[in-house]
Amino acid sequence: MSRHLPSHAGNEKGELPSLEDAVRTAVAATASFFVAYLAQMPEAYWATIATLVVMQSTLGATLTLSIGRMVATALGAVCGAVEAIYFGANLIAFTVAVFVMGLCSIALRLEKTAYRYAGITLAVVVLIPHAHSPWMTALHRFIEVSIGILVALVVAALWPEREQGALATSNSDNAKKQET
Template sequence: MKLWTWKRENLPSLSHAFRTALAATISILLGRLVGLPEAYWAAIATVVVMQSPLGDTVPLAIERIVASALGASIGAIESTYFGPNLFVFALATLLLGLISFVLRLEKVGYSYACITLAIIVMIPRAETPWIAAAHRFAEVSLGILVALAVVAVWREERRLFENTTAK
């Protein structure tokens, strides 16, 4: 009995692995260059975006940036007025779901907003919540933009029809 199934087109190729490694490294380097305190969030965002299906990369990237802004904003408000209160965190997560529904963000965007919210609210920090939120938004947005740039410059070869060759 198999515990999982797989599709050939979803397996990472050597080229995809190199592209992802390059993009994640560029994200960290740029994050450090501009002085972002936790540049690894840029690399994490890059890796996530690099796994998107080719045709969905740009729309999902835009949705993730919008969702990160929402999660960071709600997280900063919650942290400023309530701190890491689990009841308020649950309400904020619900609020993000309602906002995502109104804005027609898909589950991918909603999950990004919730992840950003959790990072802002639940991780103790020395800086004010608004500074932490701005840093997270900048780091994640940088990672998404680097992924888009690498995907635009270094396209993966895809055949229109499987198992065909030119004659």
């Protein structure tokens, strides 16, 4: 049976998570939920979802992408609130809004990942019924996602990811020293 399970051999690119990655991500996800809960966000789980996405990148990439993700979240929140106020959950208006956000993302030179954040935020604000006004829902979504992104950045800065190749070399060197 074990021959069918993926091996960590051949993980030179660092594509497989390590035990440390799992712990870092779990700590960050829990911390972001806790911060959003303390901030009394109505759907604090969005902070956790944002953290889980951001934690998959290295710190250098995370910082650059995170700025774009926050801008795109704001774009999606504003477009969502405007659409919800003037058109409700109209599918044609939603389609046009997604397209317009794409044009805005091109103009702002946002990466595709950021554009996805804008689209998800738009969909959450417009397509899911909420008890609050569209502007309040949009603001909540922006704050929740921003908390998630910021917590992930803090965790990545305080607890940087180690290179998997460097870790494997270090472990190999330690094993050789113990043999002699």
